[in-house]
Amino acid sequence: MYGETGDLMRTELAALLRQHRILHRLGEHSPAAADAVADREAAGIAMQQYRQTILSWCAEAVMAAKPLIFSATLPAPANPFKTANEPGTAVGELARALRLARDASTSRRATTALLTIPSPNEVVEHWRQAARAAALAEHDTNGAAGARLTSPQAQALVGDVAAVTQALVVLDQRYLNIPGWERLAEPGRLGWAALATALDVSLGQPDYSIDNTGWRPRTHELRISPQKGILGVLQAEHDLLVWLKSFPTAMNLRLIVDSQQRLSRRLAPMVERTDACRAETWRARAASYALLKQQLRNVGGRIGNGGPAVAEASKAVSRLRAVPADTIVEPRVAAGFQTLFDGIDQRVAEIVDTGIDRGAYLQRVQVPRLVTAAGQMVSPVRERFMPLDRSVNTELVDAVRGLLPRDPAEPVAPGLSRSVLHSALIHRPAAAADSPQI
């Protein structure tokens, strides 16, 4: 997830920015002067490889986001056949400068061994962690993940790249005295392009929900012993969401929908005293599922499975039935239920939509009639199912839409690490004159 990798990268760079007297820090393990120089040179080579990994991520991330960034300051070109993100915009210049810096460097990107073996030196270790985060962030912002970015999310990403680039430029200047250190190509241009880009995107409204996107490990059912009480319900609900990955038959979907109605209805009073608003949301959820259940009465279809999901749903209901009615659900557990409910609601809506599109779910014909003109000795019963048509079954479509949240999602906070990096970029070391004197 980009939230984790981006956060780690910014935190480590902020820690590096707060480190001064670098030569001293790099040579502290070797008191002998000759050894110290060799150590610093080796550390410099490793740090340049780490820097190259970070630069590569920056260059590729900005390229992924660039088509979605439209300058808030520049007027649109008079020629309608020219797009507003042509070369000359801040982000275009940043992309060019980053590509130049990456290609001009003679260092290679850090190998897997360099990225994974911890270093005893504090400075190198911070670089390693930052580079590791950058390597992992490629999963989150490039390729398929980059193709799903929205324009406000792309603004947030480019803002992050600009801040990271600024950090690299500042560190590049600070590390000049390290033996064998290779400067970034056009560091001044790179720094100014990063500053202009940061200013440009800050005029828009960056969407920090990008932190919730990117690669995630595959979820699996909880491999723990069955929990007791309300946690057992939470466990079964989690496993239900995992098993819902497989497409259920219409009958099993009805059972799952029924279980969700019962769960929401029984859980709402338990959370009433700690969060009345959430209790109301869960009652509304129960009502939505009751409506959907009513609409699914006339829906059939044997394609799919969903047996394990039904088993988990049944477990959740039976465990909740064993929980005393006066139990108070603590806010953290309630938030866990809410997350799972949101996931299940979304998945159920997807399943019904997919079922209609694929023809896996069918409409039951109300009363079968004999087909008398079939030309056979025995008149067969007319087909008992017909494809579901969205324009006819508007009530089913509305019931499914009722599961999805209608309110716009709340804006996501930018997170602490961004402000930490920004303050590290402009911080000044405490002057000797400011320190207390005897």
Add this chain to the structure above:
Amino acid sequence: MDLEHALRLAQARSFVAALADAAVDDDVSAAFESVLVELDWLHGDESPGLDTDGLSEDRNVLYLAATAAIEALALFGLDALDLELILVRLEAARALDRL
């Protein structure tokens, strides 16, 4: 499935669905819904559609009609024990409904 069987099943489903719609609260409604699901399960989900329009609003009448329709399904080769279990569930839902 014979036409007569399909008609009986459609009636039974319609009456049980009407009972679920007219139930005093959601828990009772869910209990009647589970009877409906059981009926469909018994028929391999090949049940005909239901229609609750125009049915009586008297829950006692609906209950008696649903019981009669489910009992009549025994004529079409269904296992009597399965039908009896469905009737027990229907009875339990009725008890919840304070009929």
